Amino acid sequence: MSDNDHVTAPVSSRIIDAAADGCEESRLLLRRRDFMALSAGFFAWAFAPRIADAATGQQPRLLIVLLSGGVDGLHVAVPADDPAYAAARGAIALDRATMLPLFQPDQKPGKRFLLHRSLPKFHSMFQSGEASLVHAIAPPLHNRSHFDCMHNLQAGLPGGRPRSVTSGWLNRLMGVLPSSNPVRVGGALQVGPMPLILSGEQPVLGWTPTTETRWPNFNDQLLGLYRDTDTALHRHLSAGLAVSRIASQSTGQSLSTGNLTPLQTAFRGAARLLAADDGPRIAALNVMGWDTHVSQIQTITSLLSGFDTALDDFRIAIGGAWSNTVVVCVTEFGRTARINGTNGTDHGVGTVAFLAGGAVAGGKVHTDWPGLAPSQLIHHRDLRATIDTRSLFKGVLADHLGVARSLLDSQIFPQSRDVEPLRDLLKAPSATMRNANKAATAPTQPLATGIAQFRRETAVN
Numbered sequence: 001m002s003d004n005d006h007v008t009a010p011v012s013s014r015i016i017d018a019a020a021d022g023c024e025e026s027r028l029l030l031r032r033r034d035f036m037a038l039s040a041g042f043f044a045w046a047f048a049p050r051i052a053d054a055a056t057g058q059q060p061r062l063l064i065v066l067l068s069g070g071v072d073g074l075h076v077a078v079p080a081d082d083p084a085y086a087a088a089r090g091a092i093a094l095d096r097a098t099m100l101p102l103f104q105p106d107q108k109p110g111k112r113f114l115l116h117r118s119l120p121k122f123h124s125m126f127q128s129g130e131a132s133l134v135h136a137i138a139p140p141l142h143n144r145s146h147f148d149c150m151h152n153l154q155a156g157l158p159g160g161r162p163r164s165v166t167s168g169w170l171n172r173l174m175g176v177l178p179s180s181n182p183v184r185v186g187g188a189l190q191v192g193p194m195p196l197i198l199s200g201e202q203p204v205l206g207w208t209p210t211t212e213t214r215w216p217n218f219n220d221q222l223l224g225l226y227r228d229t230d231t232a233l234h235r236h237l238s239a240g241l242a243v244s245r246i247a248s249q250s251t252g253q254s255l256s257t258g259n260l261t262p263l264q265t266a267f268r269g270a271a272r273l274l275a276a277d278d279g280p281r282i283a284a285l286n287v288m289g290w291d292t293h294v295s296q297i298q299t300i301t302s303l304l305s306g307f308d309t310a311l312d313d314f315r316i317a318i319g320g321a322w323s324n325t326v327v328v329c330v331t332e333f334g335r336t337a338r339i340n341g342t343n344g345t346d347h348g349v350g351t352v353a354f355l356a357g358g359a360v361a362g363g364k365v366h367t368d369w370p371g372l373a374p375s376q377l378i379h380h381r382d383l384r385a386t387i388d389t390r391s392l393f394k395g396v397l398a399d400h401l402g403v404a405r406s407l408l409d410s411q412i413f414p415q416s417r418d419v420e421p422l423r424d425l426l427k428a429p430s431a432t433m434r435n436a437n438k439a440a441t442a443p444t445q446p447l448a449t450g451i452a453q454f455r456r457e458t459a460v461n
Contacts (some may be wrong), residue, residue, distance in 0.1 A: 005266060024294055059182045059209040060400050061274045061321055062282045065329040066195060068150060069290030072345055073352030074383060075300050077133055080112040085371040090335040092297060100125060103364055113365045118304035121312035125356055126363055134353040134392055138333055138385035145345035149332035153389055154197035156413045169412050170284060171200030176411045183401060184282045191270050191285035196391035198284050205280055207247055209265045247272050255316050267310040271317035290331060293344040311356060323358035328402050330389055336381050349381030353392055359400060361427045388419050397421035402437050
């Protein structure tokens with residue numbers, strides 16, 4: 001069976017148990033993540049934060065959340081008026097009467113959506129004008145491979161299969177900003193293992209929330225060792241431990257204490273570091289586990305609930321900086337409209353993206369809805385993607401960070417002049433950031449991404 005073939009008939013319990021964590025490809029991703037977390041270990045700090053000399057309270061913050069595994073957008077947000085919904089979803093169709101409305105009572109039918117009830121905090125943000133959704137969205141590569149589509153999403157390139165490119169669009173963004181730009185001065189933060197989206201020539205601050213050790217006074221002993229043997233490592237480890245204290249500190253906010261999930265710890269730490277006066281201004285973190293081939297209804301309910309809590313923790317922990325923050329949550333592809341033989345769904349195309357933050361023009365579902373009738377689905381199985389994720393990224397970078405269109409089209413997202421930025425995502429474009437970026441409004445040398453070595457895949461139309 002090929003990587004993109006999935007079971008569509010009942011199978012033995014042995015196979016179901018083996019598939020419980022997703023397909024083999026996603027299990028490889030999980031194992032690689034665990035290995036990289038170990039290798040990051042106690043030395044997760046690439047450099048110490050630089051002091052920002054601009055007014056930190058007004059500086060924009062940007063968090064990119066990678067929902068790895070393929071989120072079923074049709075399970076997150078349901079079209080309230082699509083007559084083909086119930087038939088398309090079959091046994092996993094949600095009771096629309098139990099869902100949270102994403103529209104006003106007087107809104108005309110056709111673009112009304114309902115939110116999964118496990119996202120009440122996100123729904124509150126939506127209602128207060130601080131969260132939105134983008135539906136029927138996907139990266140330009142549609143071959144339904146975790147590895148390829150997530151690489152395509154993070155590399156920010158056209159829909160060809162990468163051969164040698166190792167830089168991500170968020171790292172390239174840092175490289176084209178003027179050196180005095182407060183976002184570049186603050187730098188970027190990776191939470192956990194380094195994702196491709198932040199890989200590249202620009203230095204990135206790393207923080208691994210799981211770096212606590214089982215040995216008492218281990219860090220003190222390690223610092224003592226490096227103090228006598230390697231002054232550079234001692235300096236970086238000291239800086240890293242200092243920043244780790246910022247990420248884990250209690251700030252007296254109305255946050256729960258006690259047993260936190262790893263996801264809550266990651267989101268809270270990212271928020272505190274982004275909020276710090278001398279902290280980074282851009283961050284990326286990975287949320288694994290969305291490959292719901294088996295028992296999707298139970299699995300995704302738990303996933304959405306944990307994600308909802310962690311995102312709200314981020315909102316609280318970042319404090320006053322929330323008003324200048326945008327959180328973008330994206331996934332590599334959606335899932336099949338119909339259920340498979342193991343009460344789950346398989347790899348698809350179109351899906352949903354989340355936007356949250358005080359800078360977001362919330363209360364909207366941005367979509368060019370393609371419909372769920374069999375003739376409207378791709379190969380009678382997948383939601384058609386009508387929005388390119390690069391359009392979403394471009395819209396955020398243009399209006400939140402003031403990045404010039406010329407840079408977006410060539411340096412940050414190469415070969416993307418035909419991809420228009422999504423508009424009306426944010427409350428107000430940042431004139432301050434546009435002025436800060438005037439020194440970098442034209443492309444410099446062509447990006448050495450090896451695009452010529454990319455070959456075009458036969459994408460799903």
